[in-house]
Amino acid sequence: MEEITWSDFEKVIMCSGTIIDVQDFPKARKPAYIITVDFGDEIGIRKSSAQIKDLYTKEQLFGKQIIGVVNFPVKQIGPFMSQFLVTGLIQKDGSVVLAVPNTHVDNGLRLG
Numbered sequence: 564m565e566e567i568t569w570s571d572f573e574k575v576i577m578c579s580g581t582i583i584d585v586q587d588f589p590k591a592r593k594p595a596y597i598i599t600v601d602f603g604d605e606i607g608i609r610k611s612s613a614q615i616k617d618l619y620t621k622e623q624l625f626g627k628q629i630i631g632v633v634n635f636p637v638k639q640i641g642p643f644m645s646q647f648l649v650t651g652l653i654q655k656d657g658s659v660v661l662a663v664p665n666t667h668v669d670n671g672l673r674l675g
Contacts, residue, residue: 576634577650577674578602579664580609585621588612590641597643598624603671606633609646617658630662630674 584599594616601608611631615624632648639645651659 573675574634575632577630578606578633578670579628579668579672579674580606580631580670582624582627582629583608585624587621588643590643592641596621596624598649600629600631600647601670602631602633602647603669605671609633610643611645611647611649612640612643613649613651613659615649615651615659615661617656618660627661628664628667628670630664 580600580602582598583601586597588595588597591612591614593614595612595614596616596619597610598613599608599610609631630650632650635648637644637646650662652662653659
């Protein structure tokens with residue numbers, strides 16, 4: 564495993580946000596949703612695709628707080644432009660468990 568410096572870690576901005584919309588992403592190669600997340604006033608509303616259909620329904624995701632990497636450049640995923648990276652833990656079977664705060668927090672708080 565390659566080590567990074569503290570200054571490398573400080574460059575990654577991971578923030579809390581609340582899922583405010585979830586849509587199916589039928590054009591994705593692997594089953595995915597398009598999620599819209601409110602990251603608070605400073606960062607705003609952003610969208611991303613998320614391959615989390617194995618463990619989460621749209622109803623379970625709506626209103627859920629997550630942690631997202633918000634300072635990557637926009638990335639083209641098929642016909643969709645992803646504006647942040649959803650964080651999660653990839654299990655042996657490939658399913659993803661979302662990284663989430665264990666209690667309600669304000670949107671836009673930085674993980675550090």
